[in-house]
Amino acid sequence: MNRVEIRICGLGGQGVVLAGQILGRAGAYDGKNVVQTQSYGAEARGSAAKSEVIISDEPIGFPHVRKCDILVAMSQSALDTHLTDLKEDGILLVDRDLVKQIPKVKAAVHKLPATEAAERQLRSKMYANMVMLGALVKETKIVSKEAMEKAIVHTTKSDSTQPNLQALNIGLAL
Amino acid sequence: MNRVEIRICGLGGQGVVLAGQILGRAGAYDGKNVVQTQSYGAEARGSAAKSEVIISDEPIGFPHVRKCDILVAMSQSALDTHLTDLKEDGILLVDRDLVKQIPKVKAAVHKLPATEAAERQLRSKMYANMVMLGALVKETKIVSKEAMEKAIVHTTKSDSTQPNLQALNIGLAL
Numbered sequence: 001m002n003r004v005e006i007r008i009c010g011l012g013g014q015g016v017v018l019a020g021q022i023l024g025r026a027g028a029y030d031g032k033n034v035v036q037t038q039s040y041g042a043e044a045r046g047s048a049a050k051s052e053v054i055i056s057d058e059p060i061g062f063p064h065v066r067k068c069d070i071l072v073a074m075s076q077s078a079l080d081t082h083l084t085d086l087k088e089d090g091i092l093l094v095d096r097d098l099v100k101q102i103p104k105v106k107a108a109v110h111k112l113p114a115t116e117a118a119e120r121q122l123r124s125k126m127y128a129n130m131v132m133l134g135a136l137v138k139e140t141k142i143v144s145k146e147a148m149e150k151a152i153v154h155t156t157k158s159d160s161t162q163p164n165l166q167a168l169n170i171g172l173a174l
Numbered sequence: 175m176n177r178v179e180i181r182i183c184g185l186g187g188q189g190v191v192l193a194g195q196i197l198g199r200a201g202a203y204d205g206k207n208v209v210q211t212q213s214y215g216a217e218a219r220g221s222a223a224k225s226e227v228i229i230s231d232e233p234i235g236f237p238h239v240r241k242c243d244i245l246v247a248m249s250q251s252a253l254d255t256h257l258t259d260l261k262e263d264g265i266l267l268v269d270r271d272l273v274k275q276i277p278k279v280k281a282a283v284h285k286l287p288a289t290e291a292a293e294r295q296l297r298s299k300m301y302a303n304m305v306m307l308g309a310l311v312k313e314t315k316i317v318s319k320e321a322m323e324k325a326i327v328h329t330t331k332s333d334s335t336q337p338n339l340q341a342l343n344i345g346l347a348l
Contacts, residue, residue, distance in 0.1 A: 021195075028214050037211040039237060040202050063213060064238060158332065 003056040004142050005065045008132075009082045010074030010098075012040065012049045015129035018155070019072075020051025023133060025151035026143040027055035035063040048078065055142055070140060071107075072132055073099055074114075093136055095128055110139060117170050127167035134171015145172065177230040178316050179239045182306075183256045184248030184272075186214065186223045189303035192329070193246075194225025197307060199325035200317040201229035209237040222252065229316055244314060245281075246306055247273055248288075267310055269302055284313060291344050301341035308345015319346065 006023065010016045017038040024036035037052040052065040071086040073079035073094045079102065086092060088106045096111035114131040118124060130152070137148055145168075152164045180197065184190045191212045198210035211226040226239040245260040247253035247268045253276065260266060262280045270285035288305040292298060304326070311322055319342075326338045 024212075024214075033213075033215050035211065035213045037209065037237070038198070039207075039209045039234065040198075041207050041233070059215070060213065063211070 002058060003054065003060070004070065004140075005068045006053045006055070006070040006072070006136075006142070007065055007068045007082060007085065008051045008053075008072040008074070008129075009078035010049055010095075010129075011078070012047045014049065014074050015126060016049040016051045016074065019129040019133055020053050022130075022148070022151045022155050023136075023143065024053045024055070025155060026147035027053065029147035029150050030143050032056060032143075033058065033060050035060050037063075037065070048081070050078075050082075070136065070142070072136060074128065074132065076100060091140060093132060093139070095132060097128075110135065112171070112174055114171065114174075117174065118167060121170055122163050122167060124163070127163055130164045130167035131171040131174070134168040135174050136171070137168075138172045138174070176232060177228065177234070178244065178314075179242045180227045180229070180244040180246070180310075180316070181239055181242045181256060181259065182225045182227075182246040182248070182303075183252035184223055184269075184303075185252070186221045188223065188248050189300060190223040190225045190248065193303040193307055194227050196304075196322070196325045196329050197310075197317065198227045198229070199329060200321035201227065203321035203324050204317050206230060206317075207232065207234050209234050211237075211239070222255070224252075224256075244310065244316070246310060248302065248306065250274060265314060267306060267313070269306060271302075284309065286345070286348055288345065288348075291348065292341060295344055296337050296341060298337070301337055304338045304341035305345040305348070308342040309348050310345070311342075312346050312348070 024034045027034045032055045035054045039050045041047045067087045070091045090107040092107045093110045095114040097115035112135045114128040115125045118127040198208045201208040206229045209228045213224045215221045241261045244265045264281040266281045267284045269288040271289040286309045288302040289299045292301040
């Protein structure tokens with residue numbers, strides 16, 4: 001695909017912004033053009049959070065996500081808010097531990113036990129975002145695994161780099 | 175001011191994206207709503223880089239920078255490209271070591287020796303971005319010094335946190 005528009009949404013504190021930054025950086029490492037946008041409010045923890053990434057082979061003229069090709073939802077309220085912006089032939093990834101009700105859609109739906117896997121294997125649900133990214137990479141191949149690993153190393157604090165890399169691999173194996 | 179739109183532009187490798195991320199984060203710490211956008215190309219180093227931040231007391235309905243209130247230019251080509259988007263009553267900050275030709279504008283112009291100060295006091299021009307942010311905070315007070323420091327601590331890698339904090343203070347004193 002020439003231009004892919006991705007929206008990652010959830011609650012503050014879930015690492016939605018970090019996930020978008022890492023995904024965007026990986027796109028650049030793969031030689032693509034990237035626009036990455038993040039919105040956050042005064043009360044970051046627990047309020048709505050959103051991160052958008054456009055990855056394109058060509059220079060990006062209109063740098064805003066309209067209808068998205070891929071929607072990653074990490075809370076029920078985020079899904080309820082953003083599902084309308086997903087293309088009919090798009091791809092929806094939800095954390096099935098956090099999103100219970102998914103309306104009938106034509107898009108391809110992937111329900112992933114990201115929080116459960118992060119808690120079980122890394123003893124912290126804070127890595128659920130990277131598990132979701134791993135699953136996203138596996139399903140869509142929009143960026144390479146190598147670029148994702150490099151982006152994690154360059155973006156995360158040193159004490160969280162290893163668990164984030166593990167979380168990516170858990171997601172790739174889901 | 176209720177809504178302030180800031181664009182930071184320069185070349186890849188100058189830390190334009192990091193500067194926008196830190197500024198946006200500081201805005202959130204100050205209790206504001208923030209939208210932060212970054213564009214980068216395949217060849218990050220040496221190519222054009224741009225980072226945009228909107229900081230607002232109110233929820234941000236239209237999340238894109240149109241005419242900006244504040245323009246920070248860290249290369250001549252970046253200034254030449256983006257000056258047209260600065261409001262007439264806006265504020266322009268340029269790194270005077272990198273931007274030599276400034277057209278006549280009505281905006282308030284601040285020429286700062288950011289690269290020179292970073293090289294002289296921190297032995298690396300890579301901190302010029304944070305010197306510019308320090309000067310920006312001093313001139314515009316769009317975010318607090320405390321929020322900037324917290325954002326630097328939470329965003330930068332541990333080995334660069336101290337010099338970035340120093341660079342901020344150098345900029346605040348320029």
